[in-house]
Amino acid sequence: MNLLAIETSCDETAAAVIAETGDPARPWQLKSNVVASQDAIHREWGGVVPELASRQHLRDICGVVDRALEQASVGWADLGAVAVTQGPGLLGSLLVGVSFAKSIAWSRGIPLVPVHHLAGHIESLVLQHGELALPAAVLVVSGGHTSLYFIRQPGHYELIGRTRDDAAGEAYDKVARLLGLGYPGGPIIDRLARGGNDRAYAFPVSRMTHADRNQPAATAPPGLLPPHLARSVDFSFSGLKTAVMRLVQAKGAMTDAEIADIAASFQRVVVEALLDRTFEAASWLGARSLGIAGGVSANSRLRADAEARGAKAGLPVFVPPLSLSTDNAAMIGAAGLRRFRAGITADWDLNAEASLAL
Ligand code: KG4
Ligand code: ZN
Secondary structure, three states: OEEEEEEOOOOEEEEEEEEEOOOOOOOEEEEEEEEEEOHHHHHOOOOOOHHHHHHHHHHHHHHHHHHHHHHHOOOHHHEEEEEEEEEOOOHHHHHHHHHHHHHHHHHHOOOEEEEEHHHHHHHHHHHHHOOOOOOEEEEEEOOOOEEEEEEEEOOEEEEEEEEOOOOHHHHHHHHHHHOOOOOOHHHHHHHHHOOOOOOOOOOOOOOOOOOOOOOOOOOOOOOOOOHHHHHHOOEOOHHHHHHHHHHHHHHOOOOHHHHHHHHHHHHHHHHHHHHHHHHHHHHHOOOOEEEEEOHHHHOHHHHHHHHHHHHHHOOOEEOOOHHHHOOOOHHHHHHHHHHHHOOOOOOOOOOOOOOOOO
16 A cells, blocks of 8 residues: 655655555555755744744645655555644644645545654654564654653554753754854754864763652653653753853854864763663663664764664664654654554544644
């Protein structure tokens, strides 16, 4: 069966066609993956402007879907289902994709499958590498999320850690802005950091290790992790961002070399914070594989360090290829086929949801 997938949760308009292979170990085949990025539009404002994003989705969606079908050599009559990102994301942006997918499903008389954006990021790993050895620990790091999941059964994602404030990608984007670099900041900091000294500055990263009655309960379900670990697998990046801000204010004008050193030092701390917790939780939980997905998984240092740690720990580490790490519809198609085969379809009153639990 061919499934058409649509993703419009933030600032990329994306469509893809995914087919089933019949092989349980490698269940899905990518037939096309088309993304129209709005980076050039939002760059001018230093971040995503929701109203501009939804209007651009409207302009782009027809052409993007046409191209996805054409590149897959698939006609409307060959589609067995349509999957769409229902949330979380920007409401106006999500609505464009949800309405478009609904119209296709209704006019073709085929099922509509609602997909959670983060399920898509997680399933991008399976689309690329085949089914992960379970149980698996999967870290989703993007502009909007930093969430660690434990997967014991395919399609069941247990949240065991998340950020208390900024997402990792958001920290990259904000620090890039403080340094006067462009948008999105992640790829720029990644590139500059390669030429900097990652020990030039000792930035702090908070770790919630101590019980505190003012502190919210840990994210992991009780009993899954020992209390000290459950607390420490929650992330926090806003203090780090403030530390960079103070340094930049104190310095005033900076040379390119200083900017590269700040970028490298910032990146080292973010990558260590992400990997320390993920590997610790994975080891405690007896994970047989570890995945990292989402826009920040495109980061060259995160990928290299994760692979090195995995090799040392004897734990297979999986990351998506760059084309599947930032937002795309192929991952929504993969998660959509998983849900469709689990019997999940939507009614015609399906609505976009800006916040949605996985
Ligand atoms: O998954 P994604 O495309 O969108 C969301 O769902 O948020 O992630 C976008 C985020 C942005 O914050 C961007 O700066 C970050 O991913 N990003 C990176 C890199 N490429 C994209 N962060 C660090 N290093 C990169 N190479
Ligand atoms: Zn995303």
